Amino acid sequence: MTDQAREIAELRRMIAASRRAVVFTGAGISTESGIPDFRSPTGIWAQMKPIYFQDYIASAALRREAWRRKFASEPVMRAAEPNRGHRAVARLLREGKAASVITQNIDGLHQASGIPEDQVIELHGNSTYAHCLDCSRRYEIDALREAFEREGEVHGCTACGGLIKTATVSFGQAMPEAAMLRAEAEILAADLCIVLGSSLVVYPAAGFPEMAKGxxxxxxxVNNEATGLDPLADLVIHRGIGDVMGGAVGVNY
Incomplete structure (x- = not known):
């Protein structure tokens, strides 16, 4: 038996022995769908500096730049489809082995893989739509892009005049309280926490796997690179998520 086969077999045994698992995902699960990550040497933040929330609020020019970046990234985001790793996570939830997936990702691919919206806990929000920062009215990206192409900016909310922003959590923006509370409850109820594709350096989100272990x-x-929590883990697999999770739960495509 190869090392990879032994690792997958051990993960399969751990899942089988678990009464209630929770899955925690980061950018690494979506890079296998062609979505670039943020923090690697070739990631998004290596190409451009992030726009902080307070600067978005204060500067019309930076709001225009944020929307320009968003619309420029849309072809890649829209072309992405759930991969074998996403489908393996969906199967765990469908079969009742896991109650939810906690994700740092903003791409909506877990929902696209068939996981119901109420079983996806999005710690950093969702980039597939936008909302008003004041009244929370939802706006669709296509309509905002058309307005931006016509007028060079995204205007305020039609209901209250508030600023519109993608429904994501920017640097300097408060974490979503409801999602954080739900994530904590799921973590404390779990007897197995499976981390997929997270560098575990972005806090407070990255504190949840540590909380589970504690x-x-x-x-x-399961991550291509080492993480700071590797020494605490019961099983560490430095391989592709699709192959590992697909092999562990029997998803072959």
């Missing part, structure tokens, strides 16, 4: 859950980390 609460007595077994911890699995």
């Amino acid at each position: 609460n007595g859950a077994r911890l699995v980390i």
Whole structure:
């Protein structure tokens, strides 16, 4: 048996022994769908500096730049489809082995893989739509792009005049309280936490796997690179997520 086969077999055993698992995902699961990550040497932040939330609020020029970046990235985001890793996570939830997936991702691919919206806990929001920062009215990206192409900017909310922003959490913006509370509850109820494709450096989100381990859950980390929590984990696999998770739960495509 190869090392990879042994690792997958051990993960399969841990999933089978679990009563209630929780899956925690980061950018690495979506890079296999062609979506670039943020923090690698070739990632998004290596190409351009992030726009902080307070600067978005204060500067019309930076709001225009944020929307320009968003619309420029749309072809890549729209072309992306759930991969084998996403489908494996969806199967875990469908079969009742996991109650939810906690994700740092903003691409909506877990929902696209068939996971119901109420079982996806999005810690950093969702980039597939926008909302008013004051009244929370939802706006679709296509309509905003058409307005931006016509007028060179995205105007304020038609209901209250507030600023419109993608429904994501920017640097300097408060984390979504409801999602954080839901994530904590799921983590504390789990006896197995499976981390997929997270560098585990972005806090407070990255604190959840550590919380699970401290609460007595077994911890699995599947990531191409080492993470700071590897020494605490019960199983660490430095391989592709699709192959590992697909092999562990029997998803072959």
